[in-house]
Amino acid sequence: MKYMILTYASQQDYDALxxxxxxxxxxxxxxxxxMGAFMESFNKQLAESGELVETRGLAAPVHARRLQWQNGxxxxxxxxxxxxxEVLAGYWIVDCESFDRATAIAVRLSSCPGPAAASSPVADxxxxxxxxxxxxx
Amino acid sequence: MADxxxxxxxxxxxxxxxxxxxxRYGHFDTAEDAVQEALIAAATRxxxxxxxxxxxxxxxxxxxxxxxxLLRSEQARQRxxxxxxxxxxxxxxxxxxxxxxxSESDDSLILLFMCCHPSLSPASQIxxxxxxxxxxxxxxxxxxxxxxxxxxxxxxxxxxxxxxxxGIPFAMPSASERATRLRAxxxxxxxxxxxxxxxTSGPGxxxxxxxxxxxxxxxxxxxxLPDDGEASGLLALMLLTDARRPARVGTxxxxxxxxxxxxxxxxxxxxxxxxxxxxxxLPEGPTGPYQLQAAIAAIHDEAPSAEATDWPQIVGLYExxxxxxxxxxxxLNHAVxxxxxxxxxxxxxxxxxxxxxxxxxxxxxxxxxxxHLLEMAGDRAAARESxxxxxxxxxxxxxxxxxxxxxxxxTSDR
Numbered sequence: 001m002k003y004m005i006l007t008y009a010s011q012q013d014y015d016a017l018x019x020x021x022x023x024x025x026x027x028x029x030x031x032x033x034x035m036g037a038f039m040e041s042f043n044k045q046l047a048e049s050g051e052l053v054e055t056r057g058l059a060a061p062v063h064a065r066r067l068q069w070q071n072g073x074x075x076x077x078x079x080x081x082x083x084x085x086e087v088l089a090g091y092w093i094v095d096c097e098s099f100d101r102a103t104a105i106a107v108r109l110s111s112c113p114g115p116a117a118a119s120s121p122v123a124d125x126x127x128x129x130x131x132x133x134x135x136x137x
Numbered sequence: 138m139a140d141x142x143x144x145x146x147x148x149x150x151x152x153x154x155x156x157x158x159x160x161r162y163g164h165f166d167t168a169e170d171a172v173q174e175a176l177i178a179a180a181t182r183x184x185x186x187x188x189x190x191x192x193x194x195x196x197x198x199x200x201x202x203x204x205x206x207l208l209r210s211e212q213a214r215q216r217x218x219x220x221x222x223x224x225x226x227x228x229x230x231x232x233x234x235x236x237x238x239x240s241e242s243d244d245s246l247i248l249l250f251m252c253c254h255p256s257l258s259p260a261s262q263i264x265x266x267x268x269x270x271x272x273x274x275x276x277x278x279x280x281x282x283x284x285x286x287x288x289x290x291x292x293x294x295x296x297x298x299x300x301x302x303x304g305i306p307f308a309m310p311s312a313s314e315r316a317t318r319l320r321a322x323x324x325x326x327x328x329x330x331x332x333x334x335x336x337t338s339g340p341g342x343x344x345x346x347x348x349x350x351x352x353x354x355x356x357x358x359x360x361x362l363p364d365d366g367e368a369s370g371l372l373a374l375m376l377l378t379d380a381r382r383p384a385r386v387g388t389x390x391x392x393x394x395x396x397x398x399x400x401x402x403x404x405x406x407x408x409x410x411x412x413x414x415x416x417x418x419l420p421e422g423p424t425g426p427y428q429l430q431a432a433i434a435a436i437h438d439e440a441p442s443a444e445a446t447d448w449p450q451i452v453g454l455y456e457x458x459x460x461x462x463x464x465x466x467x468x469l470n471h472a473v474x475x476x477x478x479x480x481x482x483x484x485x486x487x488x489x490x491x492x493x494x495x496x497x498x499x500x501x502x503x504x505x506x507x508x509h510l511l512e513m514a515g516d517r518a519a520a521r522e523s524x525x526x527x528x529x530x531x532x533x534x535x536x537x538x539x540x541x542x543x544x545x546x547x548t549s550d551r
Contacts, residue, residue, distance in 0.1 A: 018528065021545055030401035032538060033389035054285055059532040 005100035009089035014060035151272025156244020176201035363369035368430030369418035376411035377434035396443035448478035465497035
């Protein structure tokens with residue numbers, strides 16, 4: 001069974017991560033390297049256990065484009081989010097034996113190093129629907 | 138023999154084996170699958186059983202046997218193939234003349250020309266080249282380009298289908314086509330190299346192997362066509378660029394610009410080889426873009442420091458390069474060289490002109506360069522603003538961190 005693990009961050013979180021002055025607690029080069037090392041080993045373990053289907057990080061919300069249909073006409077807006085609004089920051093798709101196992105994987109993300117006061121992160125774990133028949137069950 | 142030695146040997150033999158099988162039996166698309174299976178069989182058996190006396194013949198035999206099986210099991214496909222064979226012109230039925238037997242090197246070159254055929258998209262050219270000529274598995278190619286294996290499998294099979302549908306014969310392109318087709322081959326190798334070299338984050342290890350693979354393939358092309366100046370130029374460019382790799386990223390994974398790199402870390406062997414190649418190639422025939430870029434890289438690599446670099450000569454080479462391949466990134470590099478040779482204001486003037494080119498106006502690189510030149514000119518406040526403007530436009534976190542550090546440096550110390 002496949003599950004999707006989703007993590008979130010705001011533009012402010014991204015700014016802190018990119019060392020932008022004047023934002024949240026800025027990440028030092030060491031913090032940043034430690035996070036990179038954690039993610040690399042986290043992903044490697046998942047790949048080695050055969051549970052990783054795919055994982056991606058997303059660029060900052062300021063680089064997002066939103067499409068909205070107004071009277072059937074698509075309108076594109078650049079970086080439409082408020083500074084503090086948390087939006088999707090990255091995801092993992094894992095193929096594992098149970099919802100509990102997928103949750104346990106997501107829990108491990110809480111050991112990701114970073115400045116103590118960085119934020120109180122949230123992650124979601126959601127089962128993936130593979131086909132229309134599953135939806136109809 | 139260690140696993141890695143077997144891997145290296147197999148990848149070296151891959152294009153020769155595929156070339157031999159296609160030459161003998163045709164069916165490029167199915168033959169490519171058959172050879173891939175033979176390579177996998179060898180990779181699992183040879184480390185235990187030992188490498189056979191004639192590894193190439195072993196692989197050709199196993200691949201040919203597998204090809205027969207595959208073709209038999211696909212009767213429908215075979216019928217279509219026969220229909221295509223009947224459409225062939227009589228002269229294409231003839232075997233190559235006996236006085237000039239096809240060599241293994243011809244086969245490797247023909248394969249490269251096929252994989253980089255202009256009817257394929259660049260993404261397909263790259264994928265097919267890495268698999269059919271480079272001998273990488275689909276999984277390895279997929280990992281290097283960070284796409285799911287299923288996506289890469291489809292990309293490769295679509296590419297092979299296109300080759301099959303277009304009925305490209307397994308033969309050297311005609312003399313009139315050859316120069317254009319060779320340019321396409323070199324461009325594909327250049328893209329593979331950049332894909333590996335430009336990546337600095339994430340699963341970087343797999344990606345740097347792409348740069349090594351591009352160098353290996355460029356070396357092969359240079360050996361096949363030693364008199365082609367651009368093939369030599371491309372190999373030299375790759376070696377001279379890759380030589381700086383050890384100094385390019387700091388301990389925390391941050392990017393270090395060339396001016397600040399510890400030049401003692403540069404790979405002296407690669408530099409010597411690259412310089413020798415470009416020195417031999419330049420006086421021969423017309424000078425192409427790869428040779429010019431290699432010549433620029435060679436001047437950088439041989440300079441003891443950024444200040445002691447022969448900037449006027451680099452300016453001249455960029456001006457030649459702009460004449461034959463005008464693109465805004467070349468113009469941006471030219472502006473940097475001009476600033477180094479004649480002072481920051483001369484460079485900033487060129488940037489103002491370049492700002493009108495919408496292909497680069499919103500690119501973080503333009504703003505990074507402006508920041509750097511403003512700082513050279515002593516305008517710290519404007520430089521800081523430009524670094525921040527560059528950071529806003531960059532999507533890569535490592536690059537953003539570098540640009541923010543530069544901006545912060547101009548706020549704090551005095």
